[in-house]
Every structure is written in C-alpha cells, then in structure tokens.
Amino acid sequence: MRSLKKSVLFVTTYDPQSQSWGGASWVDTRIIDDLSSTFEVRIFAIVQDASLTRSPVPLEIKARPAAAASTILRMVFLREPYQEAKFRFSRSWKQRRADLTSEIRINPPDLIVTSQWPGLLMAEQAGLYPNLHIAHNVDTVLAENFDPAIFHAIRNVARMREREKGLLRRPVAIAAISRSDARRISDWGIPARPISIPLTVRPATRPSTFALGFIGKTSWPPNRTAIDGLVGDLLPILKSRLGSDAPRIILAGRGSEQWANSPGVEAWGEVAELDRFYRSIDLVVIPRTGTTTGISVKLMEAVEHGICVIAPSNLIEDAGSPPGCIPADTIPEMATAVVDFSRSQNRLSHCEPTEHGSVIGRISARDLLEELALGDNL
Template identity: 30%
Template sequence: MHLIFATSMVPDGTPKSGYEIANAAVLDALTRAGCRMSVMGFAWKGREERKIADGTVVLGELEPRTEAASGLTKLGWLARAMMRGMTFSSAKMLRASPGDVRRALEGFGRVDGVIFNSVQFAGAFRQVFADLPCIYVAHNVEHFSALQSADAARGLVGRFMFRREARLLKALEADLCAQARFVYTLSEDDRRLLGVDDDRRSAVLPLVAHAPAVSGPGERQTTHDAALIGTWSWAPNRIGLDWFLEEVVPHLPEGFRIAVAGDAPADLAQRHGRVTFVGRVPDAVEFVRSGMVVPLISRAGTGVQLKTIETFELGLPSVATQSALRGISHKPENCIVADDPRAFAEALVRAAKKPVDLDGRAFHMAQRKALDTAILHGLDQAGFNRRDKAA
C-alpha cells in the first residue's frame, strides 16, 4: 500500500514544533502499520542541518511563521488569498503551482491514496489529488480556533482576518471530511465539532512525542520554579500565555522564578518584569526539565496539546487547565488541574516546593499502543490493505 503524506512542512529530522512532533508520530505509526509512505510538501526556510528522508519531494522552501516573514511577503500572501478566495494559510503554499504538485505526484509512480495532513496544503492543492482516495488528519478544528482567535484579537483588522479565515476554513474542513474515506482527529471533542463522531468515519489518534525520561525527585538540575515553552505566535497559544501572565502571575509570591521559552513579542518582557523570557532554546526537553513544575496553560484551540504529552512522557510535575488535557485519556498523579487563576497559582507553589517526578514510560507505551490501534482501524475502514500488522 503506497500512500502520499501531503503536508505543508515535510519532516526534516529535527521536529521542534508541536505540529512537527505530531507529524513524526503519525508517519511512524503508518509505517509500523505496513504502509509504504512518500511525503510531499515544503521545507522550513532557513533551517540548518536538514535530514530529508528518502521518498520525500520538497516543493520549495517556506517560512510558515507569519510573524517571521517580511511585510512584503505578508502582503503577497494576503493578495493571493483574496484573489483566490482561499485561506491565508493555504495561500502561503502557492510558492508551488498545481502543475508542480502534479508532476511531483506523477514522479512517485503508482499511488494507492493520499493522506491530507491538516488543511493548509489540501486547501491549495486538493484538486490535484481528486482521483485518489484520501484520509484526512485533522490536527485541529481550524475554523473553531480561528473564531476563538477573532474573539481575542485586539484590533479591527485582526478580527476581520480571523473571521474571514474561520468562514473559509469551516467550508474547507467540511469538504475534506466529506471527501475523506476516514478522518483522524487528535481529540474526542474534535470528532463532534467536525461532525464525524462515528467509529466508521473517524478515530482519535493518541500521540507520542519523545522517548520518556526516567528520573526521581532531586535527580534533575533545576534553575526555575516554573518553566514553560511554546509557539507563542500561534494565536490559541498566545491566548493561554496572556491569561497566565495577566491573571495567574499576580497571585504568585515575589521571588517565584518563572522562565518562558519560545519566540515571544518583545513587549511581553517589558510588561512582565517578574518573568524571564529566554527566547529559543537549543534543547526544549532540557529546558522544561530545568523547572520544578511545568504550567500547562492552554485556554483555547482544539486538537491536543503536544506540550502536555511531552510533560507526561517526561514524568514531570505539572499544573494544567482542563483545556490543556483535551485528548488525554489518563492524567498522571503528579498533574494538578486548576482553571481558576488563584487556584492555579497556589497549585504551582505547592508543586514547586515538593516536586514529584514519575516514570513516564507507562504513559508513553499506552499512548503508542492506542495510536497504532487507531491507525489500523482507520486504514481498514478506508479500504487500504496493509502488508503487515503494527509492531
């Protein structure tokens, strides 16, 4: 069974964002299921030390982060989106033409089907694959996240753009779900929001991130009371960060050491002097292990929070909102749940005073087993015959 994994960003051997980690987990599970996988998409512009796997076609380089692109580039994306009546995120994909994509597809030889990985690539090029049966991997309910971002936007232009994205994304997601022989989501709620909550139509993929760490109390070198990392340019993540900084941090005692990693606007450091913003870090795992406790602060979005899965695999103590636990079937004992800002702050203080690390291997193994089961179920329902059973 030869399947094409059609994605915005191709794996390059160094998964850093949650999206890339999820892609690696899904591709590995499909390979374990006996599928021959080929990949098509764009390479991350400017990233060094790429390791593009055999069977991957790179259609060009792309800077996926809107905030990192030049003003002229953003205007070009916006113009293409308006002219083509497509989403801003799909307009970025038009660095390649449908003809380029078609020639790349023909170069793979015989293909049995396509897996559309999220909406961005499919929104630009799905007509090229119209003759192939498809599976859709919904990382999020994108239109719902766009609506949440519109509500949180602080300017008229931002609200207009997010509402436009939401309207177009809702139609695109409905189209993809209707076309697909099967839909994979990353949380149970997303099946309902997409209207595919039928076991014959969809399944939830419990993801894995890194190999679990094994450590006990006192075995980590900690330099912060709380350490959190994320892609803060993504609007749903920024909503959670703003909530944490503006509503939780004021309830924390003076001297409580908080470090935030990941790209963040400079004005945040100016407005929140009690928090240390360290920018991008060379090793995300070592950074979160440097905190006594990990705050899991999601307040918006859909899909699953990869930072939650990573934290649980590493066995680290955490305080989480209910939103941060979406898509998680088992909560470790060293995770405290709190949605009220004061309660969240109090839980952080308690956890930081006596951090309790767990062995994350049981969580990792349970997630991987459930992931393989869901992948096999979807392939069977889609009529894609496999060579082997999952390992």
Template identity: 25%
Template sequence: MHVLFATSIVPDGALSSGYEIANQAIIDALRRNGVRVTVLGFGWPGKAPSDPENTILLGSLDVRTDTAPLPRKLAWLASAVASGLTFASAKLRVIPEERVREAIAAAGPFDGYILNSVQMAAAFEDAFRDKPSIFVAHNVEFRSATENSQAARGAFQRILFRREARLLEVIEKRLCRNARFVFTLAEEDRAELGVASETRSVALPLVTRSDLPPATGTRRIECDAGLIGTWTWEPNRIGLDWFLGKVVPHLRADFRIHIAGSVPAGVSSPHPGVSFVGRVPDAQAFVRSAAVIPLVSTSGSGVQLKTIETFELGLPSVATAHSLRGIAHKPRNCIMTDDPAAFARALQQTVDQAVADVDGSDFHRRQIAALDRAVALGLATLGAGTREVAA
C-alpha cells in the first residue's frame, strides 16, 4: 500500500514541537505496518526534509505567527477573510491549488491520503477528494479556538478566535464526514468530533520516539522543576499562565524553576526562583536536569506529548488531569491534582523526598504496540495490503 501523507510542514528531523513529534510517530507506525509513505507539504526555510527521497516539497514557508512581521500578519488575515478560510489555512495559500494537484500527480500511483490535521486539509480541500482518506485530528481545533477566545487578552484577538472557532467546527466535521476513517490523539476527541463509532475512528496512543535511548544512569539535577514547550501556542500559554499565576505563589522562595522554550512578551514571574532559559540545545537533557516535571496543561484537546515523554523517561512529575488526557497508565511517581496549592505542595514534596525515577521502557513498549494496532485499523479502511500487527 502507498499513501500520500499531506501535511502543512514536512518532517525535517528536528522534532522541536509536539506536532512534529506526533507526525513522526504516525509516519513511523504507518511504515511499521508495511506501508509506503510519501510526504507532501511545505518545508521550513533553510531546512531540508529528513527523508528527501520520500518527500514532495511544495516550497518553503515560515508559518509562525508570533515572529511574523505585521505586514505578513495582515496579509494572512486578508487572505483568510477573502477566502473564507481559517487564519492557519490561509497561511498555506501561497501557491495555487493547481500546483498541489501537479505535486499529487507526481507522486505516482497511490491508494489514499493521510490528511494530517486541519490546516493543510482545509487549505486545499478539493485537491484531496479524488482518493479515499484518513483524517488525523491532532486536536479538536474548534474547541481549542473557543477556549482561546475566552482567554484572549484583547477584543480584536477575541473576535479572531471566535471566527476561527465558527469556521473550524464546520470544517472539522466535514473532513471527518468525508474521511473513510479518523485518527484522534485522545479518546475524548472522538465523541467531540462525532466519530465515536469503532468503524469510524480510533485514538492513537503516541510515543515521542520509535526507540528509547539507553538509560544514562544517575541524573545531574540543576533545578527543582523544569518546564519546556512552545509557550507562544495559545493552549500552552494558558497552562503556563495558570502555573505561574496560581501555583508558583504557593512555592517557597528557594524553589528553583527553569522554563525553556519560546515565551511570549509579557510573561514573567516575581518569584525569585523562576528563570526563563529560552531555547535549549537538547530538550531531553533539559528535562532530565530537573528533579520534577510539572505537567501544567489546562486547556486544548488532543494528547500532551510532554506527558508521554516524561513517562517514557520515567521522570517524577506532578500533573493536572488535563495533562493526562489519552494516557491509559499513570506511573507511580506521578501525582495528579488540579488544585494549585496541592500542586505546589506535591512539587515540593517530590523534591524534598527525592522521589526516584521509574523504568519507562514498559510504558513505551505498550504504547508502540497499541499505536501499531490502532493504525492498522484505519489502514484496513483504505484497502488490503498491510501486514497483520501482532497483539
């Protein structure tokens, strides 16, 4: 079987965001099921695809809103309004749809599409109607947009998010309706998208890498708590705001918190132990340098890849209930609470008691096996030709 994996940004090997990690996990699972995968999409400027022989580039494109100059943001907004597309999909309309059709034809014979998330699928929706498809819903985007509008810090931003939510609810449900099958990243999202039937969808248990690195022995602790993420993405920003505003005030003054990743302007904390360290060269080394990992998601949908990575590495953690969406097994060194004061106490107790790491390899093996079985269910709707996956 040969599938065309249509995505906004093609993998380049960096795996610097949860979206990229999830994409690679799904592509790897497809290939473990014996499927030939050709990836179609845009590349980051200056970055080459990680698998150029099986990638068709539509051009290079920087889709980040937070670093875009004002004229580009206004152009994206004008394109979105004129086309009736969402802001995210309008960013991709830098080439005509005919160029996408030509790229599809250049892929050669294939059996169907994997439409990876709503952005690309909606930007060139008509171009993907000639073959059966599986739609990958990374999140319930309209629900996230609604939550973002409620948390918006200005009237204009609130209006934009409300517009996105209205459009996304129609688009996502249409993409689900037209697809042969739907992959979600959290069990709860299946019902939210109206595809809860076992013949219509399955939730994918994800991993952050196909093979876990060997255990490296004793960790060198450089801070009490470590958080890393793309904080400019609004659902992540909401969780960070909750942590800094509600949890951190309950922590003692000598509790050291390192926050890595791109942080939007205006995010700060008066707590003397909070340090914003920016981009780090090795995300795994960073989280391994923390005594405990706060998992602070409070909004959005889908699954939290940072939660999965923490569990794969066996690191002690304190998590909100929302951070555990899509997780079937909570390790014994993870404490779950949504109460800010209790969250702070759990962080301090974990550090004070030097809670030990656990072996994350069993969690990883279970996730891989379940992921491959789930992907096989979807592939069966596109046709025969995949090998049987062992239980």
C-alpha cells in the first residue's frame, strides 16, 4: 500500500549515516530526521561509501596530481570555478549524475530537496529544478577567504560568484543554515530564509579537572585557524593570568595530532566516540574571527552535549543563539570569559539545558517544505 506521506528525494554530498564526513553529515542527519516526521524521505548521496564503489566521487584532489591538473585545465580553458571543475572532470561524477537521472525516472518523487553546493550542482546537470535547496555555506565567501594566489590570478572568485548565483536561482525556495548566509543570498536578489537545526540537548558529565576543547578535522581551513588561535594566542594569555590553574586544551579530530608536543595541549587525533571527548571538557572555545560562512557545527554539537561555548557573537547569532553560549569577539575577551568561568562559584549553572529535547532556532526545513507541498507562496 502506497504511503500517504509525500515523497522527498534528498540530494546531498555525503551519506548522512557516515559521521566520518563531519559537520555536513551532522547537519543533514538532523534535518532529514525532522523531515521524516512528515515526509517519506529517500536519500541520494553523491559520494558513496567506499564499500559500494571502487571509485567514489573525489572531494579532495590536492594529493592526486592527475586530478589536480585536469581541474586546472578546466578552470583555464572552460572558465569553470574551482568548486565546479574539481567535480566535473571525474567519471565517477558523471556516473552519479546518470544514477540520479535514473532514480528520478524509475521512482519520481513528489518533492526534491538539495543540500550543499555539490547537491545543487548535480541537480542542475541532471536537469532538475529542486523545490528547496539548503545552503550550508556561501561558497563564494570560502573562495574569497581561502583561494590560493593562482586562483585569484584567474578570477576564480568572480566566476564562483556568478555560477553560485545562477544555481541558486533554480530552486523554488532557498534556505540557509546561517543567518548571515541567508542575508548574503538575499542581497543577491534571491530570497533566502534562515532555518533552525533541530537539537536534543542533554546534561553533560563534567571532568575532574578544568579543560577546554575543540574538535574538527584540520584540513578545513576555519578549523585550523581556530586551533592556531587556541594554542598560539589564547593559551599563553590563560597561563599568564591563571598560572598553575590554567586549563588544559584537548584537541580532537583528524590531523590534530600535529599539536601533540605543544605544552598544555592533549592532541587525540580522530576519535570514534564523541561522548568521550565531551565528557573530558568543561568548555568549547571557538576563536573564529573575521568573515565566516555557514554555522559552527562544533558550537551546535557542544550545545547538544550540554557543554558551554565561548565564541564570537556573530557565530552564536548565525547558529540561532542557542542557550549555553558566551559571546566574546576577540582573543582577550575570550581569555576573560574563560577566567570568569573558571572562578565562578556555580560556573556550570548557565550552561545546563532548560528543556530536554528542545528545538532551537528559527523556522525549520520541514515547515518550509510543508508550505511548498501545500502550494503556499514563500
């Protein structure tokens, strides 16, 4: 018997069940779980698990000279932005595009949702016009901040901006997980709404000694910047102000081992159990200053584990101002917040969740999709 729920095809970059892919999967998992309460959701992941294919779509090409060369040639001669060229050279990308077309033909959904830039790019190349796109970042901002000099020389940022604008005009509606990104996209003349990420907040188990923490793969430039700020800038100030009472810093995530020999730092590398990391810390500190895009998933993840977060006010606001966050916009302000936290007689009281299983933030992707399903004009 056919389900009475409308069917949704959710096209995204990674298999959301594979948490090894980090923040993007974390976000998608929570959105899909929320959508599933109203819709029958099928997932189309562009990057298949390695157990399902011999040649998955490549995401990182720096260590593959042939792939890097093909990407540069496409950028030069076809004038594609890097974030498009690095996918389109791949035979695996072409195969997944054919798989998506076949999926739509054999089992057409009532609604199509794309999530992240590659999902929208593949939908366009399959000739699809999604009902809803969920922007995790504005990729033009990433290009502006992290492109190497050679990309600036061939005007990659300008190409990326025009390509991204063109793609974002295809869906019926645009949602962004960041307030700032919703504003950026709207400023391009493309209406976009910030959405909430459903969270289940739970009390945390506190460690016996005072510790700060940060978790994230270091290949992601904002994470590396944050770790450099923690170890190189914040920790020396805390040692000068707190002396022997200064907290340890626990770093976790792929690539964090390179800080293993830094005084006052424990570097765990990739961890299999998130709960173990959060049981070992009192605070997450995120010194990501300057222009940002997307949300800090590590901020949201810490909140979900009942851990207080010290972060710039714009990161907190972009995430929907969840409880248990302490705004601090500079390294000295963060140091003062850590010191005040450490000396507070009841330092944990304002970090405890006020409601178990609460949903924090703004309108949800599910609400937006319900409006679309009913034919409402966003």
